[in-house]
Amino acid sequence: MSAAASTAPVLQVEALRAYYKISSFGLDREVRAVDDVTFHVNANEIYGLAGESSCGKTTLIRTIAAAIKPPLRVVGGSVVFNFAGRPVDMQKADDETVAAVRWKHLSYIMQGSMSVLNPVRRVERAFVDFAFRHIGKRKPEFLDIVRAHLQRLDLNPDILAAYPHQLSGGMRQRVAIALATVCRPEFIIADEPTTALDVIVQNSVLAMIRDVQKEIGSSLIFVTHDLAVHANLCHRLGIMYAGRLVEEGPTAEIFKAPKHPYTTHLVASLPRIGNTAPKKGLEGTPPSLAAPPPGCRFHPRCPLAMDICRTQNPPMVEVLPGRRVACFAVTPPGRAA
Amino acid sequence: MAPLLEVADVQRTYALGSILSRHRLRAVDGVSFTMAADRPEIFTVVGESGSGKTTLARMILNMVAPTAGAIRFRGTDLRQIRSGKERLAFMRQVQPIFQNPFEAFNPLKKLDRYLFMTARNIAGLTAVGEIEDATDRALRNVGLSLAEIRGRYPHELSGGQLQRIAIARALISRPALIVADEPVSMVDASLRMSIVNLLRQLRDEMGVSIIYITHDLATAYYISDRIIIMRKGQVVESGEARAVLDNPQHPYSIRLKQAVLSPDAAGSAGRLLAESATAAET
Known part of the structure; x- marks a missing residue:
């Protein structure tokens, strides 16, 4: 499984809260997109983050990358990276430190590769814009590095002369990956990088992400709502529901024996080829983060909901080594402490 | 009784490019079913x-007309x-x-x-x-x-x-x-x-x-x-x-099926992914 678990984690997120605060005409609104999230990512590990749309996945990784703009605010908690023994607290660091860290140590593979690449400029220009200052070499040497990197990823270096619209969707996504890894960062965040692609292309893009992660030995946070992708890629998996982390553990164990009722449902409802047994959808809808239900945010849809779930929020408890769950049905409140 | 829907050897081509370098794209090429x-x-x-x-x-919704072939709904040609x-x-x-x-x-x-x-x-x-x-x-x-x-x-x-x-x-x-x-x-x-x-x-x-x-x-x-x-x-x-x-019999169908990521592969940490990806490329 994940190597180097003995060394300090590369990313430590502690009790992070990030809210969108809107106040207009004297009316205050608060959207608790990330509420009390704690987790860590080890070196050389792929950490999967799963959850449905608007459950706070994107807010979480934005906060981790310190790419926050009002109305999004960090209300509490910390995000600390450990780049080669040098801790960087992203919330406290000044703009210069953050700018120096980005792309060199921490890079980002985005969902819409078309919005990463400037449509009226050649691909080469994107590499210069993103990576030139971090590599710190002269231009011809820099381009040699880029070409060598593309070749390592089985991309033809000639694409540097192409415009984004001349490339297919899968090819553009591969260019976005090459762009994010050219500085060999210690940490990569991938936000739904394969969602817009069809199955065959998706597989080769995922294989490429995995290969490049292995080669440069970086850590990766992989965000997608597609559990089948997580099953095939990630070492550990965190399941988010309505702004909170509800379950975390090694991928194989989560799929084998999910503990939280939401996870149980997600895993059970996955359709499989060769299996036509009826599968149920989950009743109800995800809650609005502006007015989340009191107590456990999953309780209105939960088949196991008890009285305590309606009033108290279940804490994240380590039930097995490396396995954490936030559910009163798994850890009854009396025994939780 | 006429079938509900009859799609008979339907074709749709789109012309791409400028006047000088024109080529045709067959978006749908000879599809039939009933x-x-x-x-x-x-x-x-x-x-x-x-x-x-x-x-x-x-084409079935009659938003685009077929270039060749016919689509009949309850026996009526959509044209x-x-x-x-x-x-x-x-x-x-x-x-x-x-x-x-x-x-x-x-x-x-x-x-x-x-x-x-x-x-x-x-x-x-x-x-x-x-x-x-x-x-x-x-x-x-x-x-x-x-x-x-x-x-x-x-x-x-x-x-x-x-x-x-x-x-x-x-x-x-x-x-x-x-x-x-x-x-x-x-x-x-x-x-x-x-x-x-x-x-x-x-x-x-x-x-x-x-x-x-x-x-x-x-x-x-x-x-x-x-x-x-x-x-x-x-x-x-x-x-x-x-x-x-x-x-599946056709090589493409086999490839497509292999490309489907199975949730049962959990814990393989990408090993199966590598196999299906190489299979998809060959």
């Missing part, structure tokens, strides 16, 4: 992006539909469901108004009571009711609910055929199966035939009766869905 009128079924069209699935759907009246009669019978429920609704319009408009314009109802009854009935078929929807805007509902309303909208005119183009690809995981089950329920309880267009083989296996697999506009394999997907 759907019986007396036996409702879920007919699945599978293929990667660019395989011509959506063009085929648009013979000319007058507004005939077009309306056709739309009553054949209804679409689109991929993205967030784009299918006007964000500034209340949802009930949208449904009432469909009842008035497509189903041809006039009395207010009739319109509300038809709308409520359609909403009840998808597990909602008019009371829940009245006065609400699209942003107040989740993607899964909106997709249900989109299906209810399609049901108002009591169609015989629904063309669903990737109806679950934008819906959240916890709600996806309820939409898929709903399609199955429409077939079993209301006798609606459904053309289900997707690239997700797992849900296709779950609900389809028959399937065709398309590649570059051509059908490479067709037949009874379970038989085709259990034991």
Whole structure:
């Protein structure tokens, strides 16, 4: 499984809260997109983050990358990276430190590769814009590095002369990956990088992400709502529901024996080829983060909901080594402490 | 009795490029199939992006005319539909469901108004009571009711609910055929199966035939009766869905099946991924 678990984690997120605060005409609104999230990512590990749309996945990784703009605010908690023994607290660091860290140590593979690449400029220009200052070499040497990197990823270096619209969707996504890894960062965040692609292309893009992660030995946070992708890629998996982390553990164990009722449902409802047994959808809808239900945010849809779930929020408890769950049905409140 | 839908050797070509460097793209190239009128079924069209699935759907919905071949609905060639009246009669019978429920609704319009408009314009109802009854009935078929929807805007509902309303909208005119183009690809995981089950329920309880267009083989296996697999506009394999997907024959179908990521591979940490990716490239 994940190597180097003995060394300090590369990313430590502690009790992070990030809210969108809107106040207009004297009316205050608060959207608790990330509420009390704690987790860590080890070196050389792929950490999967799963959850449905608007459950706070994107807010979480934005906060981790310190790419926050009002109305999004960090209300509490910390995000600390450990780049080669040098801790960087992203919330406290000044703009210069953050700018120096980005792309060199921490890079980002985005969902819409078309919005990463400037449509009226050649691909080469994107590499210069993103990576030139971090590599710190002269231009011809820099381009040699880029070409060598593309070749390592089985991309033809000639694409540097192409415009984004001349490339297919899968090819553009591969260019976005090459762009994010050219500085060999210690940490990569991938936000739904394969969602817009069809199955065959998706597989080769995922294989490429995995290969490049292995080669440069970086850590990766992989965000997608597609559990089948997580099953095939990630070492550990965190399941988010309505702004909170509800379950975390090694991928194989989560799929084998999910503990939280939401996870149980997600895993059970996955359709499989060769299996036509009826599968149920989950009743109800995800809650609005502006007015989340009191107590456990999953309780209105939960088949196991008890009285305590309606009033108290279940804490994240380590039930097995490396396995954490936030559910009163798994850890009854009396025994939780 | 004439079949419900007959697609006979249909072709659609698009011309690309400028006047000097013109080439033709065959989006759909010689597709044929028939759907019986007396036996409702879920007919699945599978293929990667660019395989011509959506063009085929648009031709069946009579939004695009075939370049060659013919599509007949209950024995009538779609090309013979000319007058507004005939077009309306056709739309009553054949209804679409689109991929993205967030784009299918006007964000500034209340949802009930949208449904009432469909009842008035497509189903041809006039009395207010009739319109509300038809709308409520359609909403009840998808597990909602008019009371829940009245006065609400699209942003107040989740993607899964909106997709249900989109299906209810399609049901108002009591169609015989629904063309669903990737109806679950934008819906959240916890709600996806309820939409898929709903399609199955429409077939079993209301006798609606459904053309289900997707690239997700797992849900296709779950609900389809028959399937065709398309590649570059051509059908490479067709037949009874379970038989085709259990034991695909054409090399492309095999590749497609291998590319499906199985949740059972959990913990392989990408080993199976590598195998399927290399298999896909050879």
